[in-house]
Amino acid sequence: xxxxxxxxxxxxxxxxxxxxxxxxxxxxxxxxxxxxxxxxxxxxxxxxxxxxxxxxxxxxxxxxxxxxxxxxxxxxxxxxxxxxxxxxxxxxxxxxxxxxxxxxxxxxxxxxxxxxxxxxxxxxxxxxxxxxxxxxxxxxxxxxxxxxxxxxxxxxxxxxxxxxxxxxxxxxxxxxxxxxxxxxxxxxxxxxxxxxxxxxxxxxxxxxxxxxxxxxxxxxxxxxxxxxxxxxxxxxxxxxxxxxxx
Amino acid sequence: xxxxxxxxxxxxxxxxxxxxxxxxxxxxxxxxxxxxxxxxxxxxxxxxxxxxxxxxxxxxxxxxxxxxxxxxxxxxxxxxxxxxxxxxxxxxxxxxxxxxxxxxxxxxxxxxxxxxxxxxxxxxxxxxxxxxxxxxxxxxxxxxxxxxxxxxxxxxxxxxxxxxxxxxxxxxxxxxxxxxxxxxxxxxxxxxxxxxxxxxxxxxxxxxxxxxxxxxxxxxxxxxxxxxxxxxxxxxxxxxxxxxxxxxxxxxxxxxxxxxxxxxxxxxxxxxxxxxxxxxxxxxxxxxxxxxxxxxxxxxxxxxxxxxxxxxxxxxxxxxxxxxxxxxxxxxxxxxxxxxxxxxxxxxxxxxxxxxxxxxxxxxxxxxxxxxxxxxxxxxxxxxxxxxxxxxxxxxxxxxxxxxxxxxxxxxxxxxxxxxxxxxxxxxxxxxxxxxxxxxxxxxxxxxxxxxxxxxxx
Ligand code: SF4
Numbered sequence: 001x002x003x004x005x006x007x008x009x010x011x012x013x014x015x016x017x018x019x020x021x022x023x024x025x026x027x028x029x030x031x032x033x034x035x036x037x038x039x040x041x042x043x044x045x046x047x048x049x050x051x052x053x054x055x056x057x058x059x060x061x062x063x064x065x066x067x068x069x070x071x072x073x074x075x076x077x078x079x080x081x082x083x084x085x086x087x088x089x090x091x092x093x094x095x096x097x098x099x100x101x102x103x104x105x106x107x108x109x110x111x112x113x114x115x116x117x118x119x120x121x122x123x124x125x126x127x128x129x130x131x132x133x134x135x136x137x138x139x140x141x142x143x144x145x146x147x148x149x150x151x152x153x154x155x156x157x158x159x160x161x162x163x164x165x166x167x168x169x170x171x172x173x174x175x176x177x178x179x180x181x182x183x184x185x186x187x188x189x190x191x192x193x194x195x196x197x198x199x200x201x202x203x204x205x206x207x208x209x210x211x212x213x214x215x216x217x218x219x220x221x222x223x224x225x226x227x228x229x230x231x232x233x234x235x236x237x238x239x240x241x242x243x244x245x246x
Numbered sequence: 247x248x249x250x251x252x253x254x255x256x257x258x259x260x261x262x263x264x265x266x267x268x269x270x271x272x273x274x275x276x277x278x279x280x281x282x283x284x285x286x287x288x289x290x291x292x293x294x295x296x297x298x299x300x301x302x303x304x305x306x307x308x309x310x311x312x313x314x315x316x317x318x319x320x321x322x323x324x325x326x327x328x329x330x331x332x333x334x335x336x337x338x339x340x341x342x343x344x345x346x347x348x349x350x351x352x353x354x355x356x357x358x359x360x361x362x363x364x365x366x367x368x369x370x371x372x373x374x375x376x377x378x379x380x381x382x383x384x385x386x387x388x389x390x391x392x393x394x395x396x397x398x399x400x401x402x403x404x405x406x407x408x409x410x411x412x413x414x415x416x417x418x419x420x421x422x423x424x425x426x427x428x429x430x431x432x433x434x435x436x437x438x439x440x441x442x443x444x445x446x447x448x449x450x451x452x453x454x455x456x457x458x459x460x461x462x463x464x465x466x467x468x469x470x471x472x473x474x475x476x477x478x479x480x481x482x483x484x485x486x487x488x489x490x491x492x493x494x495x496x497x498x499x500x501x502x503x504x505x506x507x508x509x510x511x512x513x514x515x516x517x518x519x520x521x522x523x524x525x526x527x528x529x530x531x532x533x534x535x536x537x538x539x540x541x542x543x544x545x546x547x548x549x550x551x552x553x554x555x556x557x558x559x560x561x562x563x564x565x566x567x568x569x570x571x572x573x574x575x576x577x578x579x580x581x582x583x584x585x586x587x588x589x590x591x592x593x594x595x596x597x598x599x600x601x602x603x604x605x606x607x608x609x610x611x612x613x614x615x616x617x618x619x620x621x622x623x624x625x626x627x628x629x630x631x632x633x634x635x636x637x638x639x640x641x642x643x644x645x646x647x648x649x650x651x652x653x654x655x656x657x658x659x660x661x662x663x664x665x666x667x668x669x670x671x672x673x674x675x676x677x678x679x680x681x682x683x684x685x686x687x688x689x690x691x692x693x694x695x696x697x698x699x700x701x702x703x704x
Contacts, residue, residue: 223680
């Protein structure tokens with residue numbers, strides 16, 4: 001099994017630790033991972049802003065970088081969803097189609113493909129888990145409060161394997177944090193208010209860390225936490241799942 | 247309805263200046279959303295019901311012409327006078343001409359989003375007709391000279407103290423009184439007088455049944471019934487998409503509607519109107535106003551399934567924190583943001599962008615409209631049609647160029663973390679809208695790629 005690691009642009013540039021943890025975690029689980037060096041971005045920032053027609057370059061580049069792998073794994077639910085829903089190519093339609101089918105968000109790859117049942121990680125803190133919308137509702141990584149169906153959660157299932165980690169319950173388990181790509185600046189007032197409310201739910205329940213399977217939501221919440229001089233930190237879920245036993 | 251040239255973001259910004267009020271608005275609507283969840287969860291067949299409703303509506307949209315003809319001829323046989331209106335203006339003229347022919351200049355009206363969409367009140371007012379809204383919430387916003395901010399809860403943006411103030415001014419309740427019971431009683435007395443003295447009543451239509459030619463109006467206050475039964479002329483106004491094929495289909499929608507809207511098992515009054523009573527005239531106006539155009543837009547036709555329950559607004563985290571008026575259209579919230587650009591793409595080009603595409607609206611929608619996907623699609627259409635902000639277009643083109651060339655991307659990244667400088671969502675806007683209330687991420691020593699090249703020997 002060959003796995004191509006897709007690291008979204010903003011993680012590459014701002015949160016290399018999340019990417020490193022993803023890579024190491026996969027390697028620890030015995031997966032042969034490569035990171036294609038010519039990758040840039042999935043094109044989502046443009047597409048969600050209404051400029052999907054400008055994503056041709058990104059699409060072609062993505063296909064060239066990743067078509068050869070059996071699986072493509074990324075620590076970002078929203079980028080994965082974008083690829084899954086919108087990647088297309090006039091010249092390489094077949095390949096685009098196959099890429100869309102084999103792209104996975106990290107936690108769903110761990111639970112659904114690798115069928116991970118235990119981890120060696122230890123993280124002795126109270127953790128709030130933010131369910132990022134695109135992962136949760138788009139990729140169906142966990143049950144949604146709006147639907148009448150039995151509960152499940154892929155990221156939670158994994159966090160439960162981490163020693164000494166205490167997950168805090170939230171008042172609104174799957175409310176959006178307000179990042180939303182360009183929404184975060186185009187609709188600054190609402191975006192910030194949503195972020196503040198989301199962060200407050202975690203803080204009110206005693207979280208010491210906020211985690212998620214999507215770094216973009218965490219970047220937004222981190223910006224708010226720092227502005228409030230809060231001691232609470234954000235960590236990508238890969239960093240917790242890969243946390244060394246201390 | 248149109249508040250100057252301000253777009254959703256600007257209006258939401260104003261709304262957010264009073265944070266305590268935003269919290270109150272958010273919590274009030276969240277309470278309704280939570281009630282909806284509870285009510286939905288009492289039915290194990292909930293998801294099947296949604297699917298069923300969605301399929302009935304698909305059938306309706308694919309055979310709209312036939313069902314409308316069937317409905318028209320059945321309604322006519324029942325003694326109802328049926329009118330067709332191509333747009334809002336024609337709808338309003340029809341209403342006025344009916345009133346004129348009876349020399350009626352004062353009337354009552356129960357809740358109808360269609361008449362809001364057509365700006366009927368304004369039009370009748372300009373033509374010398376007094377309209378009293380009889381739905382309590384609608385009456386409140388009418389007294390305040392504001393449009394409704396929500397399709398089910400029209401005055402949800404008003405606190406009870408503010409309503410007390412309005413009632414004091416207009417209905418003579420004691421100053422400072424804000425007890426809901428007292429205010430409701432005052433409104434009841436006030437409205438009763440109107441019901442008894444007005445000769446014409448307008449109602450909306452929730453469902454029109456092709457098979458029987460009857461229509462159903464759902465209210466919690468019974469005000470539609472009071473108006474319709476006491477008047478000599480009953481005018482019912484409906485969008486052409488309100489048709490359902492058979493009476494047997496009705497239960498599916500009645501079970502979904504109230505649970506989705508307010509968490510009630512069923513609306514207090516679901517009144518069936520079929521034939522005018524003796525001496526009464528019953529008119530029904532079937533209104534297109536852009537609906538056939540939307541039907542022709544393959545990506546958006548689904549939006550015509552909407553039964554106006556308001557669940558998508560209650561669940562929408564953006565709506566809850568920006569208020570209905572920030573959408574500057576009769577139907578606010580996620581569904582309004584899909585319907586409005588169909589009517590006027592330029593004027594409402596901002597609305598499909600007033601969303602994080604979180605998808606909660608799609609999940610609560612009782613007729614399974616893919617709301618967030620349609621918002622995404624509208625964005626593409628709006629940009630292609632040239633209604634995007636030109637500054638954004640330039641930024642997007644620069645971004646496209648950079649991201650399509652790995653070498654340029656990396657170099658840009660190296661020189662001070664390119665993303666921070668150039669990602670349009672981080673800068674580009676005014677004076678960096680990110681930084682106003684949020685800190686920027688601390689730039690790391692090296693990118694992941696740089697680390698990978700140094701540390702990973704595959
Ligand atoms: S779009 Fe769906 S949820 Fe929203 S008002 Fe219409 S029926 Fe209700």
